Amino acid sequence: DVKVTQSSRYLVKRTGEKVFLECVQDMDHENMFWYRQDPGLGLRLIYFSYDVKMKEKGDIPEGYSVSREKKERFSLILESASTNQTSMYLCASSLGGRIYEQYFGPGTRLTVT
Amino acid sequence: GQQLNQSPQSMFIQEGEDVSMNCTSSSIFNTWLWYKQEPGEGPVLLIALYKAGELTSNGRLTAQFGITRKDSFLNISASIPSDVGIYFCAGVGSSNTGKLIFGQGTTLQVKP
Numbered sequence: 001d002v003k004v005t006q007s008s009r010y011l012v013k014r015t016g017e018k019v020f021l022e023c024v025q026d027m028d029h030e031n032m033f034w035y036r037q038d039p040g041l042g043l044r045l046i047y048f049s050y051d052v053k054m055k056e057k058g059d060i061p062e063g064y065s066v067s068r069e070k071k072e073r074f075s076l077i078l079e080s081a082s083t084n085q086t087s088m089y090l091c092a093s094s095l096g097g098r099i100y101e102q103y104f105g106p107g108t109r110l111t112v113t
Numbered sequence: 114g115q116q117l118n119q120s121p122q123s124m125f126i127q128e129g130e131d132v133s134m135n136c137t138s139s140s141i142f143n144t145w146l147w148y149k150q151e152p153g154e155g156p157v158l159l160i161a162l163y164k165a166g167e168l169t170s171n172g173r174l175t176a177q178f179g180i181t182r183k184d185s186f187l188n189i190s191a192s193i194p195s196d197v198g199i200y201f202c203a204g205v206g207s208s209n210t211g212k213l214i215f216g217q218g219t220t221l222q223v224k225p
Contacts, residue, residue: 043203
């Protein structure tokens with residue numbers, strides 16, 4: 001079974017702090033994704049990566065950056081956390097040839113106070 | 114940008130009933146997928162559809178890729194309590210390479 005793990009299930013940070021969310025997958029998937037999930041809005045894509053050191057902006061990249069130094073690991077960085085970034089963050093991965101069949105991690109619920 | 118409208122927003126049904134939900138768009142989509150999210154977990158892929166008119170089953174679940182390519186349907190037959198969760202449709206539009214667009218979700222509750 002594919003396993004996608006996220007470093008924290010719950011996180012509370014203060015406004016202005018730099019926040020790192022880590023995601024690791026164990027199935028040698030080429031593609032990795034970061035989404036945020038808000039009630040009534042579904043999932044919205046923040047950034048994705050096709051390969052190591054490659055990244056592409058999703059639909060809502062403002063205020064976020066990403067890093068992919070190793071194939072199995074994809075990090076989401078909030079440079080200066082703000083209260084409107086309070087949300088559920090979901091990481092996903094997929095095989096190169098089946099990019100849309102994504103496997104999700106359990107999510108990190110981030111609260112920025 | 115492209116959007117998906119998913120309905121109904123929520124459903125509260127009796128165990129054993131059949132369930133139908135759908136997803137529509139004003140523009141053409143090339144791929145449709147259905148995911149289920151249980152409380153405290155990430156979404157899990159249920160069914161992927163790649164061809165207009167395609168009808169695919171996964172146990173008690175059946176999904177169809179609409180012939181107009183602007184909609185998709187998910188049916189659940191003989192619902193059971195473990196069907197509880199949020200069901201999301203997701204699609205790939207003609208101009209969104211590599212990106213999935215998600216619907217707002219349908220929350221399903223099943224009364225034993």
